[in-house]
Amino acid sequence: xxxxxxxxxxxxxxxxxxxxxxxxxxxxxxxxxxxxxxxxxxxxxxxxxxxxxxxxxxxxxxxxxxxxxxxxxxxxxxxxxxxxxxxxxxxxxxxxxxxxxxxxxxxxxxxxxxxxxxxxxxxxxxxxxxxxxxxxxxxxxxxxxxxxxxxxxxxxxxxxxxxxxxxxxxxxxxxxxxxxxxxxxxxxxxxxxxxxxxxxxxxxxxxxxxxxxxxxxxxxxxxxxxxxxxxxxxxxxxxxxxxxxxxxxxxxxxxxxxxxxxxxxxxxxxxxxxxxxxxxxxxxxxxxxxxxxxxxxxxxxxxxxxxxxxxxxxxxxxxxxxxxxxxxxxxxxxxxxxxxxxxxxxxxxxxxxxxxxxxxxxxxxxxxxxxxxxxxxxxxxxxxxxxxxxxxxxxxxxxxxxxxxxxxxxxxxxxxxxxxxxxxxxxxxxxxxxxxxxxxxxxxxxxxxxxxxxxxxxxxxxxxxxxxxxxxxxxxxxxxxxxxxxxxxxxxxxxxxxxxxxxxxxxxxxxxxxxxxxxx
Amino acid sequence: xxxxxxxxxxxxxxxxxxxxxxxxxxxxxxxxxxxxxxxxxxxxxxxxxxxxxxxxxxxxxxxxxxxxxxxxxxxxxxxxxxxxxxxxxxxxxxxxxxxxxxxxxxxxxxxxxxxxxxxxxxxxx
Numbered sequence: 001x002x003x004x005x006x007x008x009x010x011x012x013x014x015x016x017x018x019x020x021x022x023x024x025x026x027x028x029x030x031x032x033x034x035x036x037x038x039x040x041x042x043x044x045x046x047x048x049x050x051x052x053x054x055x056x057x058x059x060x061x062x063x064x065x066x067x068x069x070x071x072x073x074x075x076x077x078x079x080x081x082x083x084x085x086x087x088x089x090x091x092x093x094x095x096x097x098x099x100x101x102x103x104x105x106x107x108x109x110x111x112x113x114x115x116x117x118x119x120x121x122x123x124x125x126x127x128x129x130x131x132x133x134x135x136x137x138x139x140x141x142x143x144x145x146x147x148x149x150x151x152x153x154x155x156x157x158x159x160x161x162x163x164x165x166x167x168x169x170x171x172x173x174x175x176x177x178x179x180x181x182x183x184x185x186x187x188x189x190x191x192x193x194x195x196x197x198x199x200x201x202x203x204x205x206x207x208x209x210x211x212x213x214x215x216x217x218x219x220x221x222x223x224x225x226x227x228x229x230x231x232x233x234x235x236x237x238x239x240x241x242x243x244x245x246x247x248x249x250x251x252x253x254x255x256x257x258x259x260x261x262x263x264x265x266x267x268x269x270x271x272x273x274x275x276x277x278x279x280x281x282x283x284x285x286x287x288x289x290x291x292x293x294x295x296x297x298x299x300x301x302x303x304x305x306x307x308x309x310x311x312x313x314x315x316x317x318x319x320x321x322x323x324x325x326x327x328x329x330x331x332x333x334x335x336x337x338x339x340x341x342x343x344x345x346x347x348x349x350x351x352x353x354x355x356x357x358x359x360x361x362x363x364x365x366x367x368x369x370x371x372x373x374x375x376x377x378x379x380x381x382x383x384x385x386x387x388x389x390x391x392x393x394x395x396x397x398x399x400x401x402x403x404x405x406x407x408x409x410x411x412x413x414x415x416x417x418x419x420x421x422x423x424x425x426x427x428x429x430x431x432x433x434x435x436x437x438x439x440x441x442x443x444x445x446x447x448x449x450x451x452x453x454x455x456x457x458x459x460x461x462x463x464x465x466x467x468x469x470x471x472x473x474x475x476x477x478x479x480x481x482x483x484x485x486x487x488x489x490x491x492x493x494x495x496x497x498x499x500x501x502x503x504x505x506x507x508x509x510x511x512x513x514x515x516x517x518x519x520x
Numbered sequence: 521x522x523x524x525x526x527x528x529x530x531x532x533x534x535x536x537x538x539x540x541x542x543x544x545x546x547x548x549x550x551x552x553x554x555x556x557x558x559x560x561x562x563x564x565x566x567x568x569x570x571x572x573x574x575x576x577x578x579x580x581x582x583x584x585x586x587x588x589x590x591x592x593x594x595x596x597x598x599x600x601x602x603x604x605x606x607x608x609x610x611x612x613x614x615x616x617x618x619x620x621x622x623x624x625x626x627x628x629x630x631x632x633x634x635x636x637x638x639x640x641x642x643x644x645x
Contacts, residue, residue, distance in 0.1 A: 146604065175536070
């Protein structure tokens with residue numbers, strides 16, 4: 001909204017402060033009451049001569065009528081109300097504008113409250129993540145299990161050895177009593193910790209993407225029924241190992257009666273497909289690579305032909321909002337698509353044989369670097385597991401837009417990742433694969449590879465999207481990756497000391513720290 | 521000749537209970553309280569089986585397992601890892617490093633003896 005338009009609110013406020021009717025003020029300004037009314041409702045601009053008259057008649061400072069402050073306040077309020085917290089709130093047109101005009105002080109108070117809420121939410125989320133790795137809980141759980149093992153062991157010995165020598169029996173009973181006392185004390189401490197004020201209200205409302213990410217993790221990113229469906233889909237169209245992406249999607253579309261057309265991609269919409277349910281047709285941008293086209297066709301086939309298994313998975317996940325359900329539906333459909341293009345057994349065999357060379361796998365299966373990385377994180381078929389990988393995709397602003405913690409690495413849920421992870425450095429070397437051995441403060445070491453990828457905008461002038469993809473595993477699995485060749489994996493000097501997120505990190509001397517740590 | 525077992529564990533009560541039962545089952549038992557001590561013991565007498573705790577002082581059991589497996593002279597030694605780390609991922613890590621079995625706490629010592637006998641392929645003498 002133009003700054004001048006905000007002045008209508010100021011004029012009305014001034015008139016009210018002066019205790020004047022519209023007729024009275026209009027007379028003083030030498031304009032008609034109806035014209036003043038239009039000005040107050042931002043239907044007419046407050047021109048310079050009128051502004052000067054206002055200033056003279058009512059001793060108003062001209063600077064306060066610049067409209068800058070109201071414009072900024074309105075912009076801040078609009079950003080506030082775009083928070084998913086207010087997703088169900090329906091504001092009518094102009095309501096915020098009226099609020100800013102009528103009560104700017106109240107608007108500033110609302111903004112202050114919201115910023116406090118955001119800060120507290122962030123702190124709580126940080127603490128919640130911190131608890132998940134809390135050394136006290138980790139140590140206590142180990143102590144608890146060790147005490148239980150002791151008690152169980154001696155109880156079994158006493159039970160099974162009735163004719164145990166008296167001195168031995170006395171010794172073992174003494175151990176039982178002692179360990180039971182320690183166990184009682186430990187349990188009481190844990191209860192105090194759990195029921196203490198510091199833990200109350202730690203869990204805030206989850207966003208749809210948080211809920212969906214949790215659902216994927218609970219399933220360990222492996223959906224056997226979708227794998228079987230993908231295998232059946234390939235059999236139905238007679239897909240062979242050497243099938244090209246184009247032949248695959250052509251046969252798949254024909255088998256499911258899906259008409260596929262190609263058209264110009266919109267600005268920045270090169271990877272967007274449009275499905276017409278009435279015509280049962282899928283329109284794809286003509287700039288889409290063949291592998292991506294195959295993915296989109298397979299994903300659409302899943303959405304239209306596999307509603308039942310997908311709905312069952314969605315019901316199991318018990319997602320709380322329609323937005324989360326829709327997101328999960330697309331992810332499951334995408335999983336099916338990945339399984340069609342990269343069937344489990346062939347892909348897992350190829351991955352092992354090629355030592356997880358992602359570019360070679362992408363070429364073999366006609367897919368992208370990112371799609372191969374995704375697929376590598378799904379190899380959890382019992383008895384035929386692949387390397388347990390973690391995966392993250394980071395945009396150029398450092399936002400983690402995709403993550404999967406399959407290796408045990410706890411990728412931060414909120415905020416960006418530790419700046420020392422090589423996923424960030426990947427932007428500096430487009431096209432090259434960056435390798436890193438990264439050690440966390442508690443000693444766990446991971447082997448990561450990262451690479452910049454870009455998604456074209458669709459034509460000259462259309463903005464591209466830039467991401468960095470990182471995939472990695474516990475260093476104990478690194479020798480299975482071609483990328484680890486030549487690296488001294490066992491040498492502690494080659495590992496880069498990293499954390500998870502600055503707010504959770506105890507490396508207080510880190511020169512790349514971006515935020516103060518919550519950890520003492 | 522009796523089979524020998526090296527128990528690598530820093531919790532005294534668990535060492536006592538395991539030693540009692542293993543000896544009762546006919547095994548010869550050696551004890552090491554940490555990873556470096558375990559390697560020293562193995563250098564003087566190679567056991568048939570190592571019961572290896574993961575959470576050890578200074579070096580964790582994964583590191584010790586890796587070192588044992590890197591020594592060709594110890595290729596026949598069986599390794600059973602004992603740990604509170606019960607995630608499937610932790611188990612896979614242990615097996616990837618060359619452990620022959622992986623038992624999570626709180627385990628039954630009766631079960632440990634039975635697994636030891638199975639790993640060594642015969643009843644203890």
